[in-house]
Amino acid sequence: MLVKMIEKFQKNAESLSVPDIMPLLTAKGHPQEELFEKARKVRREVNQDDVVIRGVIEISNYCRKNCDYCAMRATNNKLVRYTLEAQDIIGLAGKIKKAGINIVFLQGGQNPGNDNVLGQVIPIIRNELGLDVVLCLGERTKETYKKFFLLGASSYILKFETSDPILYNRITHSQLEKRLQCIEWIRESGMKFGTGNIVGLPGQSLESLANDILLGVRINPDFISASPFIPNSSTPLQNYPKGSADLTLNTIAILRIIIKTPLIPSVSALESVFSEGQTAGLNAGANVITVNFTPKNFQDIYWIYSKKRFVVSIDHALRSVEHAGLQVRKRFTNLRVLK
């Protein structure tokens, strides 16, 4: 019955409405299993079953924004700040290549102060190491996005976080409209584009989450994610409950079924919410896992999600892929084989 409903959706994605999405978003037990099964079927049909592994380097924890969920917010003066040197980033990218991973994901706070380093490292990682460069560096100018593309970056991730402009403004102290404008600029730059939401933000309703899915469908990105909210110490939201794993997994499955082809990460925050969370994400239709290559001393002060966040190793990524009964994508087969 649920599958029939989904099939109707797939034929007419533009006409989807919040009440259409609600029963899928809240599915539990058998209907939820049906939803995940359908998501896996769609992933197989569009040839997206093989899992993409990315290597992330967290280049800097300086940030000009002040999002209430993030401990790297500008006004958090308890945090020791760092920016990696160009030569260190290049060395880490070499390590990623050596591990057999062909995608270097450079993530950092929103800070034009990083541009000098980025101008040095992107062309080297792209042209000399021959790796794909994916960026996640926040809201920047139209010219900067174009510059990143011309330097050699292939993709950029900027999550919309929530589709609700009032909630967005309350939690990030900035305008959703600006975020959506940046999304347009990224697309115009020539880079591929990724986006996504946070599930379980304080004050977020189920209707709002259904609207996030509709916004994701409307944007039609190359990658899309759903991540549970993680209460982060030394933030104004530290005492709120974490986001629901079921709502996050259902969001992943619905996005896979409707948008079909995008890369969908099974994020590390899922593993923080429950053990085997990333395997569950793959079982719900995701097909990307990001392995962390930030040196340990900097990892410890990159306070994304939480101070005690789950840090993904190659072994953990491969185990999650194996537990989900999947394989890594062919171009990554030189990854260390599981014992």
Ligand code: 5AD
């Ligand atoms: N909970 C969930 N997601 C978070 N992010 C940052 N902090 C949190 C948190 N506490 C996500 C945001 C941001 C991305 C880089 O990390 O979606 O865009």
